[in-house]
Amino acid sequence: QVQLVESGGGLVQAGGSLRLSCAASGRIFSSYVMGWFRQAPGKEREFVAAITWSVGRTYYADSVKGRFTISRDNAKNNVYLQMNSLKPEDTAVYYCAADTDNSGPYYYTRGSEYDYWGQGTQVTASS
Numbered sequence: 001q002v003q004l005v006e007s008g009g010g011l012v013q014a015g016g017s018l019r020l021s022c023a024a025s026g027r028i029f030s031s032y033v034m035g036w037f038r039q040a041p042g043k044e045r046e047f048v049a050a051i052t053w054s055v056g057r058t059y060y061a062d063s064v065k066g067r068f069t070i071s072r073d074n075a076k077n078n079v080y081l082q083m084n085s086l087k088p089e090d091t092a093v094y095y096c097a098a099d100t101d102n103s104g105p106y107y108y109t110r111g112s113e114y115d116y117w118g119q120g121t122q123v124t125a126s127s
Contacts, residue, residue: 014125022036089125
């Protein structure tokens with residue numbers, strides 16, 4: 001069993017930055033993949049970024065590439081999402097998720113592959 005708790009959301013002006021944190025409790029195995037997803041009002045949940053727990057290989061949605069950075073601290077069981085140059089279209093509830101099966105990079109963008117989810121944190125970038 002894995003519990004995930006996000007923090008760090010808030011209101012920021014367009015062009016600003018925020019850093020989201022995800023605290024994971026329970027047993028985290030090196031094979032796990034940790035992901036960030038987001039869901040805006042009236043829209044489907046979408047993939048933002050993922051990182052492999054073992055070697056820290058990262059994957060990003062095209063919409064955030066070059067602006068967002070995912071990282072992890074294995075010692076603290078934390079995952080982070082540094083968000084720079086925020087745009088109004090980044091406004092959403094952001095969720096941290098854990099994929100325990102790690103079926104491969106092709107599946108990292110699929111929310112259905114993730115077994116555990118946090119409660120979400122609101123990010124609002126105002127224009």
